[in-house]
Amino acid sequence: MTQASAQHRAHFDFSISFANGGGMSGEGFRLDLPRPDLSAEEIGVLLVRHLGLALVRDVDLRGLRIVEETHRGSRGADAAAPGVDRVIDLSHPIEAGMITYPGLPAPAITPHLTREDSREKYAPGTEFAMDIITMIGNTGTYLDAPYHRYADGGDLASLDLNTLVGIPAEVFHLRDSWSADRRGIEAVTLADRELAGSAVLLDTGWSSRFGTPEYAAGAPFLTEGGARFLVDVGVRIVGIDSLNIDDTESGGARPAHSILLAAGVHVVEHLTNLDTVPAHGARFTAAPPAVRGFGTFPVRAFATTSESH
Template sequence: MNKWIDVSQLLSNKVACWPGDTPFSYRVSWSKEESGSVNVSEITMSVHTGTHIDAPFHFDSEGKKVKDLDVNLYIGEAKVVHLHNPSSISVEELKKIDLAGVTRLLIKTGAWTNRETFPTSIPPVDLGVAAYLSNQGVRLLGLDLPSVDSLDSKELAAHHELAAHNVHILEGLVLDAIEEGDYELAALPLSLTEADGSPVRAVLRKR
């Protein structure tokens, strides 16, 4: 049986976070020497650190929170495709891909090479992509990028358009060594009842 492949960013004090957001921090807060029996640790982080999902509440105060999302979106058959350093993720590029029967689409752009440093620019998802993906039956879009929008965007047009077409967002994947093809995906968010997003442990297995 094919083994599961981890496609998540490592969560360490070196992981890049969005400029101005809460940096990741880990420490042992209660050591075995202090407790007499166990080490107990704590982490501080933004829910958008590393590999994570966005809930619509992230960009819409009336939008769904993590507790409202269907976990089945984040488990199941997925297709990995490569777009080699595109200037943007466009409908024209996606029309070259056979999306018949695809529910979860994961795109490798190769645009974020050093994940210990936050990128200065990324290829955004163009307007029109959400409608196209929805019409094709895609319900989850995963990228090897920290956002579906340009990093300086305040309108977050792609986020809003994807949500409006019921296409959910998975960001920060590590697809460097992943070939194009059909896979099984598991990328479950935590049960954070009021959260606008959640870190995930994303794994793939070749079908």
């Protein structure tokens, strides 16, 4: 991370007292900072704003440390600044023989017309290559349409581009929020933001294992309660950088797919590079080709964000 784009968080314990009586405290709290040179008083104000508190009398921060660390989505820290647009690629490249999901066939790429053969068909000095790719729709970074789960659901050709292009992104940086014995992402983890109309992107860090045997087991996922919550608040897209939006190790049930796709919420799986996307302020695009009678296809998923000068 360059000095210009470095992000910082404050680590501290705190006690808060209220003007009308009572108080609250916390240990090991972490808070995103808009810049690293904030005073303890300014960080206290950010904390109150992040927690949505009223009638606060005093804020006492203890053991305050400011650390260079990627933002996780604290309210008030990521105010947009004017700058130039940056495009962040969130897709795994597709190549012959790659394994996306264990048990599914790898793509095969074969020539239809080689450059050598094309020289006989075109003017001197002009040549082309035309290749054939054979692959399952669940290859690389791909989007699920309702037809993937439901026979009467909309196929890829039916999807409205307005729900796929330039959608406000809310990225939940969860790399330190799950463990091997608690892999499910619950509704309560996603409840601190306004998410209506957004693309909710779940950054678990699991994409670092993509293409290895370790990618296939123990992956984080969205719980049934988390999926119901996201439908209830009106999100448009849910994406994850993991093996599956569901827990593939709990039998054949797929509650997250079932709930999201029944509500017309697009699902994008096998994302990557989500750690480079800010928690707020970016826009997400993941548009598949308009194939009739097809429910899943690779996308070139990307985020656009503004970088200050």
